Amino acid sequence: MAGGTFTLTGTLLSSGASVATPFGAATLKLAAAADNDGKYINFAGGAGPDNYIVRVDTSTLIWVLVGDGAGSYPYASLPVGFTPLTVQLNYGGVVGATNFYGGGDAFVNANSSANVEFDSLTAQPLIRVGGLVSPITPFLWTGSLSPLSINNNGYGFRFTNLNFISFELDVLTITGTYSIVQSVTTFPIALPTISAAPTIRVGDDVTINDPTGNLHDVTDVFLTFEDGTTLDIPWSWIWVWTNYTITFTIPFEVGSYVGIIYISIISVHFGGSVLLGTLQVQYENATGIYKLDPNISNDVRYIRRYDNTPLSLRFLEDEEIQEYYFLRAPGITPLVIIPEPIGYMEAYIEDLSNEDIVPYSTLSVTVEQIKIPNPFASTAFIGG
Amino acid sequence: MANLRDHQPVVLDKFNGLWARDDYDNTPIDHFQDCDNIDYLGTSSFAVRAGLAVSQNVNVPLANVRRIYNYATQTANTTIVLTYDPLTGVGSIHHVVNSTTTYGPILAVLGMTDFAFVSYAGRGYISPFGTFAVGDLFQQKGLSGQFLYVYAGDGTQARKAAGVAITGALTIAFGAAGHTDAGTHVFGFVSETVSGYLSPPGALTSFVTVAANSVSFGTIPTSGDPNVTKRYLVATKAITGYTGNTQGYQFFFVPGGTISNNTAIFLNDISFFDQDLIDDASYLFDNYAEIPAGASLTLYHDRLCLSATYADISLTLVSAAGEPEAINQIDGLIVTPLDGNPVTNSQELRDVLYIFKRSRTVSYTDNGDVPSTWPLVVIDTALGTSVHGIGTVLDSGGASVDFLIVCTYQGISLFNGRYIAPELSFKIDKFWRDLDRSLFNLIQVINAPIQKEIMIVLPDRRVLVGNYANGFDPMKIRWSPWTFLQGINTICIVNIDEIVLGADIP
Numbered sequence: 001m002a003g004g005t006f007t008l009t010g011t012l013l014s015s016g017a018s019v020a021t022p023f024g025a026a027t028l029k030l031a032a033a034a035d036n037d038g039k040y041i042n043f044a045g046g047a048g049p050d051n052y053i054v055r056v057d058t059s060t061l062i063w064v065l066v067g068d069g070a071g072s073y074p075y076a077s078l079p080v081g082f083t084p085l086t087v088q089l090n091y092g093g094v095v096g097a098t099n100f101y102g103g104g105d106a107f108v109n110a111n112s113s114a115n116v117e118f119d120s121l122t123a124q125p126l127i128r129v130g131g132l133v134s135p136i137t138p139f140l141w142t143g144s145l146s147p148l149s150i151n152n153n154g155y156g157f158r159f160t161n162l163n164f165i166s167f168e169l170d171v172l173t174i175t176g177t178y179s180i181v182q183s184v185t186t187f188p189i190a191l192p193t194i195s196a197a198p199t200i201r202v203g204d205d206v207t208i209n210d211p212t213g214n215l216h217d218v219t220d221v222f223l224t225f226e227d228g229t230t231l232d233i234p235w236s237w238i239w240v241w242t243n244y245t246i247t248f249t250i251p252f253e254v255g256s257y258v259g260i261i262y263i264s265i266i267s268v269h270f271g272g273s274v275l276l277g278t279l280q281v282q283y284e285n286a287t288g289i290y291k292l293d294p295n296i297s298n299d300v301r302y303i304r305r306y307d308n309t310p311l312s313l314r315f316l317e318d319e320e321i322q323e324y325y326f327l328r329a330p331g332i333t334p335l336v337i338i339p340e341p342i343g344y345m346e347a348y349i350e351d352l353s354n355e356d357i358v359p360y361s362t363l364s365v366t367v368e369q370i371k372i373p374n375p376f377a378s379t380a381f382i383g384g
Numbered sequence: 385m386a387n388l389r390d391h392q393p394v395v396l397d398k399f400n401g402l403w404a405r406d407d408y409d410n411t412p413i414d415h416f417q418d419c420d421n422i423d424y425l426g427t428s429s430f431a432v433r434a435g436l437a438v439s440q441n442v443n444v445p446l447a448n449v450r451r452i453y454n455y456a457t458q459t460a461n462t463t464i465v466l467t468y469d470p471l472t473g474v475g476s477i478h479h480v481v482n483s484t485t486t487y488g489p490i491l492a493v494l495g496m497t498d499f500a501f502v503s504y505a506g507r508g509y510i511s512p513f514g515t516f517a518v519g520d521l522f523q524q525k526g527l528s529g530q531f532l533y534v535y536a537g538d539g540t541q542a543r544k545a546a547g548v549a550i551t552g553a554l555t556i557a558f559g560a561a562g563h564t565d566a567g568t569h570v571f572g573f574v575s576e577t578v579s580g581y582l583s584p585p586g587a588l589t590s591f592v593t594v595a596a597n598s599v600s601f602g603t604i605p606t607s608g609d610p611n612v613t614k615r616y617l618v619a620t621k622a623i624t625g626y627t628g629n630t631q632g633y634q635f636f637f638v639p640g641g642t643i644s645n646n647t648a649i650f651l652n653d654i655s656f657f658d659q660d661l662i663d664d665a666s667y668l669f670d671n672y673a674e675i676p677a678g679a680s681l682t683l684y685h686d687r688l689c690l691s692a693t694y695a696d697i698s699l700t701l702v703s704a705a706g707e708p709e710a711i712n713q714i715d716g717l718i719v720t721p722l723d724g725n726p727v728t729n730s731q732e733l734r735d736v737l738y739i740f741k742r743s744r745t746v747s748y749t750d751n752g753d754v755p756s757t758w759p760l761v762v763i764d765t766a767l768g769t770s771v772h773g774i775g776t777v778l779d780s781g782g783a784s785v786d787f788l789i790v791c792t793y794q795g796i797s798l799f800n801g802r803y804i805a806p807e808l809s810f811k812i813d814k815f816w817r818d819l820d821r822s823l824f825n826l827i828q829v830i831n832a833p834i835q836k837e838i839m840i841v842l843p844d845r846r847v848l849v850g851n852y853a854n855g856f857d858p859m860k861i862r863w864s865p866w867t868f869l870q871g872i873n874t875i876c877i878v879n880i881d882e883i884v885l886g887a888d889i890p
Contacts, residue, residue: 203869234844236420236867252845252871255890285889286870287447289439289465289480292883296435301870302445365445367438373867375421375432380403380411382394 003085003179004067008150010060056174063147068180075147079180084145087176150176194263194277201284203301203370204250206263208276213243217269221248224262239374249373250281258283299373303366398428401851401862404815415811416864424851424862433849433866439884441483449886450475451498451828454878457537458506461878464535466499468888475499477510479539487539495527498771498825500681504688504708507579508535510542511690513679513771515825523726524771524825526677528694534579534709543611545709548673549586550575550615552605556591562598562655567622569593570630574637574665575607575646576614581709583607584668585618588630593622600652607646617641617651618665621658635668636661667704670712675701679771682730683708684737685750689718689730691739697726700739702755715754720746721762728771728825733788734801740768742824743793745803767792767803772828775838789838791827796840798856808838808850810858815865819843828874834881845871845890 403415475496478488688708775789795807823843
């Protein structure tokens with residue numbers, strides 16, 4: 001068990017006449033501490049009834065922790081195990097104001113009341129009727145606490161007045177104490193890492209490394225494509241699996257995909273899926289006609305690449321020579337002439353029309369030798 | 385071998401392949417509980433499978449290969465290949481003659497994701513089909529608005545099979561001295577395409593012949609079909625009480641009435657007696673002028689059988705014997721009992737035509753009469769197969785050693801007129817049942833008798849290999865899946881023992 005103190009910061013919401021005006025140009029705010037910046041909340045007086053409410057804008061609250069887990073957090077990111085122990089609302093008057101609370105000469109008549117509150121049900125009188133409260137005491141909340149209740153309760157200030165002179169408030173703070181309840185773990189939380197070539201293709205290997213040796217807990221390895229679809233790595237494509245290392249081959253299902261893939265694992269060790277990293281997938285199109293050859297001990301596959309070749313075209317009318325480029329796109333037999341080099345190809349190919357396509361007989365298709373994917377045989381269970 | 389104390393060594397000297405029946409602990413000691421990419425040697429050994437080499441030695445090899453069939457032409461064993469462009473949705477068929485020569489595309493059809501094929505007399509018959517969602521099921525049937533095509537095998541474009549009658553009218557006059565049976569005859573001409581298809585009689589014109597004269601014909605229409613190579617004169621016998629209607633009579637081929645081209649417009653001095661009119665041509669009136677595409681093609685008794693058209697998934701069209709493009713719209717039809725599922729496959733075995741649905745098998749036997757009269761026998765109401773789920777050998781779908789290898793939902797079965805139990809895939813029952821049923825149309829099976837192996841392309845793009853060198857017995861066959869980085873999706877066997885595989889983009 002460990003802990004510290006916290007302070008909430010954020011903006012304030014108000015209703016009622018004239019609340020914001022003397023508070024200055026600055027946004028109504030929940031101060032982290034008394035700032036003496038000359039800006040204050042004015043509950044204006046005068047003839048007739050006045051009703052003022054100032055409340056915390058819970059959507060803007062930031063928890064400033066001092067102690068264990070020190071830092072500034074929105075509610076949703078508070079450290080695991082954060083538990084508030086006490087919380088109080090603090091307030092103070094403006095020095096130099098004619099009628100201010102805490103300064104000694106504020107006046108409240110029998111028709112007025114001021115309350116500080118966590119919500120409308122928990123109001124505590126701030127000023128006794130017909131007199132002053134001195135010294136100023138914070139409003140300590142004694143009910144049950146949770147980060148959620150503190151965040152959402154809407155602490156504030158409520159003041160009603162009938163024929164009352166103005167009332168001013170300089171500082172409104174919310175502070176408290178907390179603890180962090182830590183669970184006992186037998187292993188450090190450390191994500192495995194991946195190692196692979198910067199750009200990969202179908203058939204390339206990707207290795208997952210975990211120095212803590214917890215990869216035996218992995219139940220699934222999967223890829224996520226940029227469109228959100230996922231692909232589980234079949235077990236047959238995972239060919240090394242130890243506590244410290246998993247090595248798998250990018251399967252053919254990745255096909256001709258080009259772009260980023262996200263590599264994740266599901267493990268009981270992490271209680272869900274964990275993103276390990278991203279890799280850039282290079283275009284791959286190994287489709288075609290193959291034959292089994294008992295005389296070779298490896299596979300061969302086609303490699304198709306985008307390619308371009310400068311071409312000078314002579315226009316007969318004006319003798320102008322202009323450079324164009326051949327575009328050779330995998331899977332497209334005709335050659336395409338484009339007016340830009342290869343870097344602009346993707347944008348251009350979307351606008352292709354039949355007029356842009358001319359016959360061409362040589363495409364950039366080569367072959368490469370690759371290993372036969374992971375031959376193996378697992379025997380039956382032997383012995384007892 | 386040294387022994388550990390109190391432990392006897394276990395000798396593993398036989399490897400009988402994969403055992404995948406969902407009980408790993410009970411895997412027999414001479415089997416594998418898991419394996420990949422291994423092949424079996426001799427009777428008890430195994431090694432890494434054969435490598436995969438490229439099949440085309442050209443600058444622009446075909447890409448995105450969806451389907452390959454072997455195609456036996458008059459002079460060579462070749463392959464016919466479907467490629468599919470996912471960007472345009474167009475399927476294109478190519479004729480790969482050898483590693484350096486490819487014709488085509490000989491046919492390009494929008495939406496053709498698969499096709500059925502048979503070769504007959506050196507020509508290739510092509511039927512484009514696709515997969516259609518019907519509720520939660522997927523059905524394979526012929527494409528809407530598409531037809532049976534015939535390919536000559538020479539690199540020319542495939543064309544629609546069958547054809548229409550010649551149109552126009554004849555100018556008929558008495559010829560030189562000759563002989564006929566006097567009376568009113570109706571004459572016409574039948575065209576014949578290069579593939580032997582005979583069109584319905586057309587240009588029907590009546591003429592009253594006299595006994596002492598032959599008959600001469602002028603302004604004989606030519607066919608608009610450039611594939612027409614011959615035209616035949618047809619005629620009725622002398623008609624008593626002719627009403628002026630040229631239809632409704634029995635027509636016969638007239639001996640000697642052949643024009644061996646599609647250009648001549650005269651045929652002179654034809655003499656014949658009515659008793660010479662023997663060869664009937666009337667059946668040609670009822671033939672399909674264009675034959676709708678289907679999902680299955682096979683040959684039975686020299687007839688072409690086409691099944692699962694877009695409009696009628698249980699219909700099989702059966703051609704006239706020896707005339708694969710002549711399919712009678714009235715009596716050339718077989719309707720398999722309707723059960724909501726399309727016909728998926730058909731195959732001849734031991735003189736019987738077996739027709740398969742995904743979970744039903746029936747048979748028809750040629751009784752010498754027209755196909756619509758052939759008797760139906762229900763073989764099995766639970767087992768059937770998919771569009772490429774019957775083992776084929778060389779150029780005919782088929783029968784090898786008097787059986788078929790049929791991929792059913794329950795496993796890989798031998799079929800000799802009934803499904804033999806236990807199925808061949810007994811050892812890998814769990815493995816087979818784990819396959820995605822909705823993708824069984826992607827299964828393609830071949831039998832390689834030289835290698836003594838069954839090879840099956842699976843829905844997940846692996847190839848399942850069963851080595852039967854130790855016997856075609858469920859307990860002796862040795863299985864192994866093969867995995868390829870290319871993502872194999874089709875397979876065929878050519879030149880006796882050359883295994884050709886194709887891959888497209890997953």
